[in-house]
Amino acid sequence: MRDKGKATGNEHPEVNNASLLIERIRGNDFRIKQGRVEIFLAREFGFCYGVERAVTYAYETRAKFPDRRIFLTDEIIHNPRVNKELRELGIQFLSGAAACGVSTADLTAKDIVVMPAFGLPVEALKKYQERGCVIVDTTCGSVMSVWRRVESYARDGFTSVIHGKYDHEETRATCSRAGKYIVIKDTEQAKLVCEQIRGPGNRDSFPGKFGDVCSAGFDPEQDLGKIGFANQTTMLMSESVEISGMLRAALATRYGEAEAEDRFRHFDTICSATQDRQDAIRELGEKGMDLILVIGGYKSSNTGHLAGIASGYARSFHIEDADCLLSAEKISHRGIDTHVITETVDWLPAGPVRIGITAGASTPNRVVEEVIERLVKITG
Ligand code: SF4
Structure with missing residues (x-):
């Protein structure tokens, strides 16, 4: 397990986004069979180039300036795991649910402000510039x-x-x-x-x-x-x-x-990353799945659209991570049309089952890997 106290940033697991299991499945024509479950991965899923770059910049900034205050204007991307890990590195949030209480007026020229992959409104950017902060621009x-x-x-x-x-x-x-x-x-x-x-x-x-x-x-x-x-x-x-x-x-x-x-x-x-992921979920759906799991933050726009497309092919669930797979009987998920987080029973069919999996552009491979491992575990 990683020693959180010693993490400096650029060796962080989310940065290289590596997963041996995912590589193995990719090498096996994007499928794996385990017991009664056959899992099919979409050919394009997970971290896009813009997200990968933004997250890398954030970790590199921490590594380069270990003693400076570093702030994110809000979530760097819409993935709770990634944002939590950045907070664990001492990177603070200026707004949103995890706001640290420091206001723009409290910022000084010694502080570093990291812009998110989605960019910032002109007026907000101007305020940080006026405070003289070092701006790390990760806009895609x-x-x-x-x-x-x-x-x-x-x-x-x-x-x-x-x-x-x-x-x-x-x-x-x-x-x-x-x-x-x-x-x-x-x-x-x-x-x-x-x-x-x-x-x-x-x-x-x-x-x-x-x-x-x-x-x-x-x-x-x-x-x-x-x-x-x-x-x-x-x-x-x-x-x-x-x-x-x-x-x-x-x-x-x-x-x-x-x-x-x-x-x-x-x-x-x-963007081409969004398009590639939308095309890939259609291709996966056309292969005939019993159900499809779409993994990504509940605030992630592109993940929501992937879930909408998936539901046109098979019973589909938008989940945030492995913890959503409560058991083989019960799943916690965000309703694709209702957008309400809910629990559904009898979500997993009995007997042999073909499960399609995709993930939004802000979902690290480690999260996908954990979902697959959990699926295998709960299906024995
Ligand atoms: S989804 Fe597209 S626009 Fe957004 S960060 Fe990724 S590549 Fe850039």
Whole structure:
């Protein structure tokens, strides 16, 4: 077992993300059979390049500055295990559930602030810069490419329509760089926006339906004439494509086909890691599983989407880690549609069973390994 007191950072197990068991299963065509259970791993799962880099930077920062105060603005990625291990290394959180109580005003030039993989809103970054802190920027390059896109829309007088979750850190960071924007989370909200574009819609009720997900002073009549479409990097690709098509069609109805060409810009900003994991879970589902376990933090957007895709193929459970497998009879999981953490009995079929496994982009291989070991244990 690792001596937590001696951990310095860069030798930490999460950094190299190694798992002998996972390597063995990969080498065996992504499957392993143990007793009555046959486990199939998705061909792409777990840590993505952006998460791996962010976590590595955090540990390297600890190793390089053993005596300095190091802060994370909030969770570095949406995985409870990784965040807990960073706290054990003495890295403190400035906000969120694990906030240490130190405020931005308490920070000094000697302090180090590590930005998360999802990036930071411009105003927040400015505050840390004003305190003179050393900033370690772990923002993923794929997130920055969304920022460049919305900045270019703003420069050219286009309103960014962002397919994303407004309360997600990445989308808030993107909005802060977008000038005029509106965030839509799904096709239902996209329909309302399209009604307005085809308009004139009900201008008074429009902002109320979207809460505070528009830029200040957003005027649906004025601000939806020229649209630049972008997405949070971890959204469901098929839904993004559908929403983009809906917006383009609404502009064509209002202004005519030729003019719509000049009034609509689109750039697919879903990252390749998200796409690869979504493709891989479909491939796994098509092989015919009895059930699928999707492993990842309950706040992880990309894990939630993987669970949604998996449930289209087989009975699926979104679990956070091995502790969720309470027994062969009972499982603790987050409802895929309800988003409520619940317990389900009789989740594991009797007799021979084919179980598919995937994991979100912020899930270390060690967590996947522990789930497999627990599965084998509870099935005898
Ligand atoms: S999910 Fe994509 S955008 Fe997010 S950190 Fe990973 S690679 Fe970067």
